Amino acid sequence: MFTVDWHDDADRKEETLAIIADLLGFSWTELAKELEFNEDEIQQVRAENPNSLQEQSHALLQRWVEREGKHATEDTLIKRLTKINRMDIVHLIEIQMHKSVQEQTSRTYAEIEKTLDHSEVDSEHT
Incomplete structure (x- = not known):
């Protein structure tokens, strides 16, 4: 399957993290x-975000992204969410990934056409 690196698309990354944070609820712990946070780190997230599960979920995901850097991928999240039986969230992420891949693909075709146009022009002048 053709996948888009979400590190190249900050808006989509933020949207994916927001979807997960909105839906996780008590599952965030x-x-x-699954993302290898220890009990102290979990308690710290709770203490820093006492008012809502959504804030706790979002804080957790932000910490994970900061910790993992470019290794923080949608694929990893999908695997971990599957392990905790949150297929509802996995399904929504996959729909969003598919939508983004289609957008990326259509952009790519437009870029290919531009490249082809330039190469034809170049070959006529040589």
């Missing part, structure tokens, strides 16, 4: 454990 399970996901935290």
